[in-house]
Amino acid sequence: MEASEAGRGTGGSGTAGQVWLRTPARAGRAAxxxxxxxxxxxxxxxxxxEGADRLTMRRLAERLGTGSTTLYWHVKTKDDVLDLALDAIFAEVEIPPEGGxxxxxxxxxxxxxxxxVLLRHPWSAALLSRPMLGPNVLARSEFLxxxxxxxxxxxxxxxxxAYGLSNYVIGSGLMQATWPTGAEREVRRAAREYLHANRERYPVLAAHGPLVADDDWETGFALGLTWILDGIEAGIARADERGPMSAGR
Amino acid sequence: MEASEAGRGTGGSGTAGQVWLRTPARAGRAAxxxxxxxxxxxxxxxxxxEGADRLTMRRLAERLGTGSTTLYWHVKTKDDVLDLALDAIFAEVEIPPEGGxxxxxxxxxxxxxxxxVLLRHPWSAALLSRPMLGPNVLARSEFLxxxxxxxxxxxxxxxxxAYGLSNYVIGSGLMQATWPTGAEREVRRAAREYLHANRERYPVLAAHGPLVADDDWETGFALGLTWILDGIEAGIARADERGPMSAGR
DNA sequence: CGGTTACCGGATCAACGATCCAGTACTCGA
DNA sequence: TCGAGTACTGGATCGTTGATCCGGTAACCG
Known part of the structure; x- marks a missing residue:
């Protein structure tokens, strides 16, 4: 709030010849x-x-101590903000060293x-349906x-x-981030009860249901990842025995 | 338009004693x-x-020949419509016969x-970030x-x-449905040019880029699926040799 | 000092999801 | 046959949203 106040200046500039009463130089701003x-x-x-649906340009501007209009000088649309935010969190993904x-x-x-990262920022799951061409995403794809x-x-x-791995992570992150946790845990319980109530129609689901504990996500994900890696490795081995050093046909 | 006209009736009901002038019985409606x-x-x-962002309650009501308010009698919120629509398309997924x-x-x-189905209804990709508990989804999960x-x-x-398979499909569908096709093909070309322009930063991507042809999606998906299935099968084999018929420990 | 550029924001627009409330048609029991 | 209840409809309206118009202000450059 004080940032907005400080930035506004003393208004009409009529009697405001006094430097002390005027807005300090731009560098002196609070924000x-x-x-x-x-x-x-x-x-x-x-x-x-607050999640994806609570992000509005007005609320964002308020947090930044400016008017909502101002944002549109730096950014063309709200979608741009989302695209940029999505790429920004990928900077948190550490790229392993070359000779590992x-x-x-x-x-x-x-x-x-x-x-x-996907789990740390659950809102990102809902945004994955837009093309990811930001520099951070590309850098990690490049490494892959x-x-x-x-x-x-x-x-x-x-x-x-490459796509198999990407799709697997994205799907997993989406699925797990989607699943209600924390305060919405009652939804989860309600779903379990619903499955149990309809256990005649879904006998296997009701018994070995997908409503797993938090740890199961980890182990399940790791297991599936090793499967994919095994498959890739087997493909390399087959290619090698076909022709270890011979290029082409 | 005529449906709306026919449904409205002759209004004030003052002089409308004549059956012929009144609204035909509900069964006789056009819609x-x-x-x-x-x-x-x-x-x-x-x-x-028209895609996900063009769906509004007003436009939907207009297509149905009613007012937008009316929809809220049958449905609580717009999110309900989306949840129902998402489950509805899963009915198109054929469940293989039992003894296959x-x-x-x-x-x-x-x-x-x-x-x-995910590819036939590309809008569904953006909706996958909500819990899927509809009957059609559950029935297919049950089969799985x-x-x-x-x-x-x-x-x-x-x-x-189960999660590995689901996540893989979802991720693949999301990724491919996301990728601009058809009219937005120029976006794709622009992306390729962008990669080529920055080929010093992304040498491998620029050369073996992810901007694949349509066929490659198919073969790539099939390949990754066999990897996962191989992994599952290997797990079964390991469990069998540990104890082919012994239950429990 | 005049003008160009970068940046800011109040007022405003059209469209949206949702609700209020006043209706209208049909049903069922007496 | 009537009259109360119920299922359904929609015009008007509310608060909020993304986006734009247009008038500002500060810094900088020649």
Whole structure:
């Protein structure tokens, strides 16, 4: 609030010849000047705190101590804010060092970090349905492709491997972030009761239901990941025995 | 338009004693009476035709020849419409017959059908971030769990297998449905050009880029699916050799 | 000092989801 | 046959949203 007050100045400038009464120089402002980075940063904070549907340009502007209109100088649409916020959180995914302990370790680390980010910012799950072309996403995709390529994955298997891994993380993150936790835990309980009540129609689900504990997510995800990695590895082995050093046909 | 006209009746009912001038019996209406099913059906059609963000209660009501208010008698919120529409399209996924050609064939058929639906209704990708508890979704999950269970997948592997498969389909569908096709193909081309322009930062992506042709999606998806199925099968084999017929510890 | 650029925000617009409330048609029991 | 109850409809309206118009102000450059 004081930021907004300080930025507004003393208004009519009629009797305001006194420097002391006027707005201090821009550098002296309480809040740093508005930049695209600051907007995105605050948008992520707001999304983390209140979720995707509570993000409006007005509320975001209020948190930044400016008017909502101002945001549109730095950003074209609200969708831009969402795209930027989505890419911004991918910066948290650490890219493993180049010469690591083998390609499986590197890829596993990347995928796990990716997944951790998706779960740390659950709102991102709902945003994954837009093309991700930001620099942070691309950098991590680049690492993924490079690591696979160096491991010996080539041709159509490369795309399949990269997409398989990506799709698996995204699906998992989406599924788990979707699932009500915390305060909405009653929804979860209600779902379990519903399944139990209709256990004649869904006998297996009611018995071995998908409403797993939090730990099961971890182990299940890790298990599925090893399956995919095993499949990729088997593909490399087959390619190698067909022709270990011979390129092409 | 005529449906709306016919449904409105002759108004004041003062001079309208004549049966011929009055509204024909409800059964004689041009449009069938409004039901939840009809609303959902039309919502799916609207979503298919114009996408998720073009679906509003007003437009939906207009297509149904009623006022927007009326919809709220059959449905509590707009989110209800989306949830119902999402479950409705899952009815298109054919559930393979019980005694099929082995569990792999059955699961493959289900997963492929699932994927086809996601691609046929691209708007559904953006909606997957809400809990899916509708009857159609549950019935297909039931089949998945039952088939896996019958194949010999037990314990934590069951949840892992079911979620692994689901997450993989969802991620794939999301990714592919997201990717601009058809009219937005220029976006795709622009992305490729962008990658090429920044090929120093993303050398591998620019060369073996993820901007695949349509066919590659299919083969890549099938390849990844076999990997997961292989992993599940290997798990079954390991469990069998530990104790082919011994239950429990 | 005049003008150009970068940045800010009050007022405003059209569209949205949702609700209020006044209706209208049909049903069922007496 | 009537009259009360119920199922359903929709015009008007409310608060909120994303976005734009347009008039400002501060810094900088020649």
């Amino acid at each position: 740093p000047p508005l930049t695209r980075e600051r907007i995105v940063e605050e948008a992520v904070a707001l999304l983390d705190a 302990q083998g390609w499986r370790a590197g890829i596993t680390a990347l995928i796990n970090g990716w997944r951790a 492709y490079a690591t696979l390529l160096e491991a010996g994955v080539t041709g159509p298997g490369l795309t399949a491997a | 069938p009476p409004l039901t939840r099913e009809r609303i959902v059906e039309e919502a799916v059609a609207l979503l298919d035709a 050609q082995g569990w792999r064939a059955g699961i493959t058929a289900l997963i492929n059908g699932w994927r086809a 769990y039952a088939t896996l269970l019958e194949a010999g997948v037990t314990g934590p592997g069951l949840t892992a297998a």
